[in-house]
Amino acid sequence: QSALTQPASVSGSPGQSITISCTGTSSDIGSYNLVSWYQQHPGKAPKLIIQEVTKRPSGVSNRFSGSKSGNTASLTISGLQAEDESDYYCCSYAGPTTWVFGGGTKLTVL
């Protein structure tokens, strides 16, 4: 059982927006602004798409955005495209010197 809770699946049509939630506790998401999100295509390594809750690494589309409220972080993908179909994982620093991941969410673009 993963430390952070994500929905197993979400879906949306091209052009729509979807949001994936990631629920933790006051010991991880609630205590640190060190939430990151990863996109993982089948058979590939995860790719960092959001860091420090809201920041996009260089080269990541501005269709991806992140936010946090209390113990829950969220990833929003706007203007859905077929290439966004993938698995998405959240991650949070949980101190001291420990990181925890969510169980992953499978995004289907209809």
Add this chain to the structure above:
Amino acid sequence: QVQLQQSGPGLVKPSQTLSVTCAISGDSVSSNTAAWNWIRQSPSRGLEWLGRTYYRSKWYYDYAFSVKSRMNINPDTSRNQFSLHLNSVTPEDTAVYYCARYVGVSPGFDYWGQGTLVTVSS
């Protein structure tokens, strides 16, 4: 451009030691700003952070509680690489093992190795 290239056996017998190596290019294992991590992924446990090493005038090591007694990370400055050693393995340790970089000034696991599937079986 940072690249992490993993190598290691894909099959390990129960009770033996699992070893995977991560060769770094485009950065240094003894960088003063990066930490070098091991993360594994399995259907039963999902993504699990295992441990890290980093150099800040001396070497530091941190391990997840779940593997602390069985795991070692060894940096090799001469080859610019670091290795994971997990002993006394069981079938529960079957997973894809990833190495990944974490830079404190831009927090996140920003570069990953390609992954090494390690199966623990007799």
